[in-house]
Amino acid sequence: MYRGSDAAIRDAGTGKTSRAHPALPPHFDSPAGMHFLPAERGAELIVLRNLVLATAIMAGTVLFSLQKLNAFELTGAWTTSADKCGKVFARKGRANQVNFTNFSGAHGGGFIAEANRLRGKSDSCLIKSKKESDQSLNLVVMCGSGVMLSSVQFFLKVLDDDTISREFPGMEGMDVKYHRCRI
Numbered sequence: 001m002y003r004g005s006d007a008a009i010r011d012a013g014t015g016k017t018s019r020a021h022p023a024l025p026p027h028f029d030s031p032a033g034m035h036f037l038p039a040e041r042g043a044e045l046i047v048l049r050n051l052v053l054a055t056a057i058m059a060g061t062v063l064f065s066l067q068k069l070n071a072f073e074l075t076g077a078w079t080t081s082a083d084k085c086g087k088v089f090a091r092k093g094r095a096n097q098v099n100f101t102n103f104s105g106a107h108g109g110g111f112i113a114e115a116n117r118l119r120g121k122s123d124s125c126l127i128k129s130k131k132e133s134d135q136s137l138n139l140v141v142m143c144g145s146g147v148m149l150s151s152v153q154f155f156l157k158v159l160d161d162d163t164i165s166r167e168f169p170g171m172e173g174m175d176v177k178y179h180r181c182r183i
Helices: 038-069 082-088
Strands: 076-079 089-092 097-100 110-113 117-119 124-133 136-144 149-160 163-167 175-181
Touching (some): 076 082, 117 136
Antiparallel strands (some): 076 175, 089 097, 110 117, 117 124, 124 136, 136 149, 163 175
16 A cells, blocks of 8 residues: 555656556656545545534533523522511421421412422412523413413513512513522
8 A cells, every 4th residue: 555755656657756646647746745545535534524523512512501501590499588588488398398388478478499390389380481581581381279270471580699570561660579598
């Protein structure tokens, strides 16, 4: 096989030596340092293709993880007054799960956000869709109170990591602030 920059081919008719690949026409003399072997070139193209593919996958992974870093984490217990967390929520049961106290409504109430649902004192809602943009979160939830099902839309504005505001479109100045409880 033809390898290396010092390899030369002697033309039987003219007696001239050439650094060209044997498969190329005799008059073609490749530039110094450029030797093409069909098998090596194919391998180089495969390596190049794999490198491009790996780069694209890495770039996609980085962009996806940056998007996730900016996502607001709603999960947790939320109440209308930060100083009433202990009167609205308590850990109960063998799993030490966060639940509402008996008279949580008398202290402002709140809700518990889990991965795919929102829980109130008497309602449980399944999150059907979730859209996040800049500092707002739009949720469409399906709630069941035991008697009937209803679809509810929540417009939440993120004020900081531990404070959100539920807004009511079409009703200027009408909003309810919720504070995250660290229980």
